[in-house]
Amino acid sequence: MSELISAVEAVDVRFPTSRELDGSDAMNPEPDYSAAYVTIRTSAGDEGHGLAFTVGRGNDVEVAAVRALAPLIVGLPVEEVLADLRGFSRRLTGDSQLRWLGPEKGAIHMAAAAIVNAVWDLYGRRTGKPVWRLLAELSPEQLVDLVDFRYLQDALTRDEALEILRRAEPGRARRIEDLLKHGYPAYTTTPGWLGYDDEKLVRLSKEAVADGFGQIKLKVGADREADERRMRLAREAVGPDIRIAVDANQAWGVHQAIDWMAALAPYDPYWIEEPTSPDDILGHAAIRRALAPVKVATGEHTHNQVMFKQLLQAGALDVLQLDASRTAGVTENVAVLLLAAKFGVPVCPHAGGVGLCEMVQHLAMFDYVAVSGTTENRVIEYVDHLHEHFTDPVRIRDGRYLAPAAPGISAELHPQSLEDHRYPDGPVWSAETDG
């Protein structure tokens, strides 16, 4: 009898990060980094782990969304799932009733991401490979078979995608070796949270440079005068050669973004991230035209490949920041990486939160080995929080992510961490309620 998916479990896990104002920005003053944490089990006793990241309240809705999707896949033969991962994604995102909650956006799409990532984790464990390497060793034909081209063909055809992948094929072995030796460049958001005072900003900025980072990021958008002061202090702290990105987390309208950034221009910002509504493709394009050579970056809230397609078609982006669990996981992100390569736009994944660094490193490394073939102007976001809860945490050395070696997608939580942070009944939370 063939091996079946026997269970899809979802746990509401939350970390009380708001107590320290880690992660504070213009739109997220007090996040509690959280996850709908998914475990997929098979009838042979294998498992895979994935998660959808949220920032606290509403994580229960995300868990409910995973549970709504679970009946679609429990009972499927594992080999069939792994042999047709495009079909598997379409089963999750195309269910004729559940898709009404999206389609392909919001809570239901993020739930699909958590499940898809858990299946890729399972796939990696069965092949004994970290997911970046598993992907990087698939043939160009196998990779394009992951892509749902229905809504993409006016921007990227199957043949064009194949050509991109074939062009990168000869250098794969050399780039894998390079990755294993040198890792992948990172930048750090640790110094720049809005809730930190000036002294902490300056101290952490200097530490970042000492730690080997070539780029840091500051949160902006709440107070213009404070932004100018913080940007000046950061520039003085790091000197002229370190890139400083700024991130408004959607705080502005289109004209407001252009005005506000003019005030920061003297301090040489490298990119402005999420200057306005993440849905505003044409707005981002207008902002980019007005602010060049300052770059425009977005993507962490871009909810699917159709939105990324348009951001690229409209010339709205200099930097594409894909997310591990906003679009529907690894499978849809392969399409996003191919779109970015077609349009020549570098991908610098969004990370931080909980488990995002762990997951996106696989996507960026796959991109380097088998898609774009370069790390030029590419960096993975890094935030130094919550890694200790993972069984295969990211490893950073000299401002670079070292390539993960363990099989899977690195999203597995330590059993004790999971137990402690279950919401609302884990000890971290029940203690708070009792106190």
Added chain:
Amino acid sequence: MSELISAVEAVDVRFPTSRELDGSDAMNPEPDYSAAYVTIRTSAGDEGHGLAFTVGRGNDVEVAAVRALAPLIVGLPVEEVLADLRGFSRRLTGDSQLRWLGPEKGAIHMAAAAIVNAVWDLYGRRTGKPVWRLLAELSPEQLVDLVDFRYLQDALTRDEALEILRRAEPGRARRIEDLLKHGYPAYTTTPGWLGYDDEKLVRLSKEAVADGFGQIKLKVGADREADERRMRLAREAVGPDIRIAVDANQAWGVHQAIDWMAALAPYDPYWIEEPTSPDDILGHAAIRRALAPVKVATGEHTHNQVMFKQLLQAGALDVLQLDASRTAGVTENVAVLLLAAKFGVPVCPHAGGVGLCEMVQHLAMFDYVAVSGTTENRVIEYVDHLHEHFTDPVRIRDGRYLAPAAPGISAELHPQSLEDHRYPDGPVWSAETDG
């Protein structure tokens, strides 16, 4: 002591419409029309009813989303809420943790819609007016105060919105009188569901004309040959002077939409609705350029005002089909109506489902009285299902919606209907499980 919002209740209610294939289309073969049904209660014993429509599975996720929002508003003074409905919407859609599930899209945004509509229902009941009339009797200043202009100002400023409303002001009394006398034009989707056979299609098409409708709609997109045959039969049944709209429910890619519609062109389709992904603004614009003079219509899955803004900026639309519970209810729809008026695009609301006809008629009638000032090329969708479950059902005469007279937004279900269709414990569903 001031009157407070004392409770926000959400019930999972589902109608087993899939048993008859009512509502079947290219993407929704077997919908069970459902709603997260919301009742808001006040400490003085007042109540308001609203709902978010879904098509079956996942309605529990929608209910969970309403319950996640409820703590944000329970305990608020009613007078404060009604005096600042823009602020009330922003409280629901801008919560720093819950907005991560959107932002402003998907399950969490639809949950906000159900609550916002329930508050408008409460407002209507307190003033003794149906919501269309309540809106139509607000001053231009009160109406623009409902609009959140943050992300709209590059397309519509507060002053422009005021000018639109002031221009329509002198004719309000005359148009109210006209509405009360003649109602508002409708079109019917009843004949054209994909699950109906040719005989039923022809019979219902003829009945629609006999009933006074000037426009019908056919579902297309699953089978090209069948679509040509059905379109030909429908055209023969209704003659050359009745408009026939077609609706692909997102089935096609951009080029595919253009090709497929070429095959239907000989039968003079009036508009093509949802030809491709509802997120594909630039795709809709390309399709519109290719297919003119056939019109392009979309909106029922357009998740917020930022997306509508861009559809209009990009010239992607001939017909804007707002929805009662996809965007965040009446308040956000006021902004959408103003955007449409600015760009000169007629609004023909999406309806059908359960309770959508009941709610959108208020928006279209308000548009006529106080915004666009016309019903030219404007029709409200009509489907003749499930109205018997509402305490104030729509009334159709000679192909027109009669103006509702009861206070509120017409979304209240009969207590018995609610009891019978509760999922999964109501008798309609528990009987099925037992059988």
